[in-house]
Amino acid sequence: xxxxxxxxxxxxxxxxxxxxxxxxxxxxxxxxxxxxxxxxxxxxxxxxxxxxxxxxxxxxxxxxxxxxxxxxxxxxxxxxxxxxxxxxxxxxxxxxxxxxxxxxxxxxxxxxxxxxxxxxxxxxxxxxxxxxxxxxxx
Amino acid sequence: xxxxxxxxxxxxxxxxxxxxxxxxxxxxxxxxxxxxxxxxxxxxxxxxxxxxxxxxxxxxxxxxxxxxxxxxxxxxxxxxxxxxxxxxxxxxxxxxxxxxxxxxxxxxxxxxxxxxxxxxxxxxxxxxxxxxxxxxxx
Numbered sequence: 001x002x003x004x005x006x007x008x009x010x011x012x013x014x015x016x017x018x019x020x021x022x023x024x025x026x027x028x029x030x031x032x033x034x035x036x037x038x039x040x041x042x043x044x045x046x047x048x049x050x051x052x053x054x055x056x057x058x059x060x061x062x063x064x065x066x067x068x069x070x071x072x073x074x075x076x077x078x079x080x081x082x083x084x085x086x087x088x089x090x091x092x093x094x095x096x097x098x099x100x101x102x103x104x105x106x107x108x109x110x111x112x113x114x115x116x117x118x119x120x121x122x123x124x125x126x127x128x129x130x131x132x133x134x135x136x137x138x
Numbered sequence: 139x140x141x142x143x144x145x146x147x148x149x150x151x152x153x154x155x156x157x158x159x160x161x162x163x164x165x166x167x168x169x170x171x172x173x174x175x176x177x178x179x180x181x182x183x184x185x186x187x188x189x190x191x192x193x194x195x196x197x198x199x200x201x202x203x204x205x206x207x208x209x210x211x212x213x214x215x216x217x218x219x220x221x222x223x224x225x226x227x228x229x230x231x232x233x234x235x236x237x238x239x240x241x242x243x244x245x246x247x248x249x250x251x252x253x254x255x256x257x258x259x260x261x262x263x264x265x266x267x268x269x270x271x272x273x274x275x276x
Binding site: 001002003004005010012014017018020021022024025026027028040041042043044045047052068069071084087088090091092093113114115117132133134 | 140141142143146148150151152159160162163164165166178179180181182183185190206209222225226228230231252253255271
């Protein structure tokens with residue numbers, strides 16, 4: 001696993017309200033945003049806003065309290081997803097969702113670190129990764 | 139506020155265990171780390187591990203559930219901290235800690251977004267900010 005974070009997703013209860021808040025603060029929604037999710041370029045990574053319950057289900061948590069988030073690490077191939085999951089398992093992670101194709105056309109897995117922090121490991125063919133590991137939204 | 143995130147701090151219950159987990163995954167602890175906190179360079183930003191209760195107190199939350207984190211946005215001066223706090227207040231944030239000098243030699247404030255996600259806005263004179271907004275740990 002390269003030492004970098006690709007995406008931070010905040011679980012929200014009211015997406016239009018949350019999107020408006022971050023837009024007022026100076027973040028610009030990417031064209032990758034939809035009615036269900038908002039993405040903002042944040043330096044070389046992305047900030048996302050998504051329904052709190054959907055995020056909890058996707059992240060293998062039964063509840064998603066206020067202030068809970070999911071971190072994502074994007075890799076360059078589906079095989080790299082599986083490799084990072086095995087590294088995480090060996091380091092003591094709990095694998096909550098093994099690598100599988102996603103509805104958005106990628107391949108991803110999810111694990112929890114020893115304190116319950118949720119990570120998604122993802123290959124997203126629509127979001128190229130630069131040589132330095134940064135990502136750039138549409 | 140520039141659209142970027144400087145630091146993600148994960149609240150942990152056992153710092154040596156958490157630090158070991160991330161080191162096994164490929165993150166390298168910065169020399170800025172101490173017995174109380176671990177910092178890892180993660181692309182142009184930093185990942186931190188800190189005692190869950192200390193983070194909750196610093197972030198204005200009464201409890202810090204598993205999976206909760208604090209995001210930080212570093213700025214170039216104490217005056218910029220106060221300016222971002224006023225932007226956040228106008229956008230609907232709850233200010234939980236007004237700008238004040240910190241024990242680590244900086245100046246910071248904290249707010250919660252409309253969903254309760256905690257942000258710290260900080261001027262850390264020991265962590266210079268590059269032209270592109272990235273930070274580089276020692």
